[in-house]
Amino acid sequence: MRPKFIAGNWKMYTSLTGARDLAAAVAAGASAVPEVMVAVCPPFPWLNAVKGVLAGSPVLLGGQNCHFETEGAFTGEVAPAMLVDAGCEYVILGHSERRHGMGETNAVLLKKTRAALAAGLKVIFCIGELLAEREAGQTEAVLAKQLREGVAGLTPDQMANVVLAYEPVWAIGTGKVATPDQAQAAHAFVRGMVRTLFGDAIANGVLIQYGGSVKADNAATLLHLPDVDGALVGGASLKADSFLAIVKAAVR
Ligand code: PGA
Numbered sequence: 001m002r003p004k005f006i007a008g009n010w011k012m013y014t015s016l017t018g019a020r021d022l023a024a025a026v027a028a029g030a031s032a033v034p035e036v037m038v039a040v041c042p043p044f045p046w047l048n049a050v051k052g053v054l055a056g057s058p059v060l061l062g063g064q065n066c067h068f069e070t071e072g073a074f075t076g077e078v079a080p081a082m083l084v085d086a087g088c089e090y091v092i093l094g095h096s097e098r099r100h101g102m103g104e105t106n107a108v109l110l111k112k113t114r115a116a117l118a119a120g121l122k123v124i125f126c127i128g129e130l131l132a133e134r135e136a137g138q139t140e141a142v143l144a145k146q147l148r149e150g151v152a153g154l155t156p157d158q159m160a161n162v163v164l165a166y167e168p169v170w171a172i173g174t175g176k177v178a179t180p181d182q183a184q185a186a187h188a189f190v191r192g193m194v195r196t197l198f199g200d201a202i203a204n205g206v207l208i209q210y211g212g213s214v215k216a217d218n219a220a221t222l223l224h225l226p227d228v229d230g231a232l233v234g235g236a237s238l239k240a241d242s243f244l245a246i247v248k249a250a251v252r
Contacts, residue, residue, distance in 0.1 A: 004223060004250035005037040005163060005207050005230035007062060007124060008237025009092060012043060019046040020053050025240030027057035029247070034058060036250045037230070039090055040237070044078055051087030062090030062124065065098060068111035070119075080119030091116050092232070094126040094150060096169045106149030113151065113162065122161045124232065125151060126211070127190070131170035139168075140189050147193045159198050163207045165232040166190055171212025173234060180221055183210050187227035216245035223250045 014022060019042050030038040041062035042050045051061050063086075067077040083091055093116065094109045104112075113123050127146040129139045143166070151162060166186050168178050178186070187208050195203035210222050211232035222228055223246075230250065236242040 002205065002207055002229045003035070003037050005039070005209060006243075006247050006250055007039040007041060007090070007092075007165075007209065007230070007232050008243050009064065009095070009211075009232055009234050010040065010042045010237060011064070011097070011234060013238055014042060014046065016046055016049060019043075019050055022238070022240055023050045023053040023059070026243060027054050027059050029240060029244035030059050031057055033244075033247050033251060036247050038247055041090070041092055044086075047083070047086040047088060054087075060089045061087050062092060063088050063121075064092050064095070066091050066093070066112060066116055066121075068108065068115040070115070080116045080121055083116075083121060084119050089122060090124055090163075091121045092124045092126065092165075094146075096126065096128055096167060096172055099126075100130075100169065106146055109150045110153055113154065114158070117154075117158050117161055122163065124163045124165050124209070126165045126167050126232070128165075128167040128169050128172075128212070134168065134170065139186065143186065143190055144193055147190070147197065152197045156198050156202050159194070159202050160205065163209060163230075164190060164194070165209040165211050167211035167232060169212075173213070175213050177213040177215075177218050177222070178210070180225055183222055184225040184227060187225065191227050214246060216242050216249065219246040219249035224252070 039060035063083040066080045098104045129142040207229040209230040209232045214231040
């Protein structure tokens, strides 16, 4: 049976003090729910401090992005090994705010994913359709393309270290959440694609998080759909109470 995995994407929010306090509260609360995997993904400058706060807790640390080169003259970028050094187990790649805000393509994301895996990170690889794409009936075509170009080039061993996050772009930060039917249909489609590309064992094991306006009051319904294995949480991850309520909602 697949575990549930709840990850908090803090985006470009929190101060150093706020990040420490939030991490401490998440660590304290998550310790009481050991059956749920929990991660927090703070801004780069706070990673090491947050790692210190999380010491001894089961909460995992993730970065929000990385470069595909191991080092070099790339002003403002962060190498995968730097995230490992800072204490990260995970990195989020392909978030819609990077695909659509920073022009990241599937080809770049495949390079980033390979580099992150080579450095020993696990990857939370985000996919999802725009509102216009959903309305045009293109949701499955968009997801298929993102998977074919973004992860199909990985080996099965590499794919075993990838978590997928289905995040309909129209639901991110908007308060509009996918209906249970929409979420389950998309997740089942994504798992079917993984089955086609990587076979039964990888498809049955891959964790597929839902993301987009997950809150304490809608989490329980989403998290217990057959193909939903957790959540990637933005806004509601910035307060320990709301984030921990989502973690608790993941318990069967
Ligand atoms: P949201 O963000 O929960 O604020 O909609 C989700 C995400 O961007 O991962």
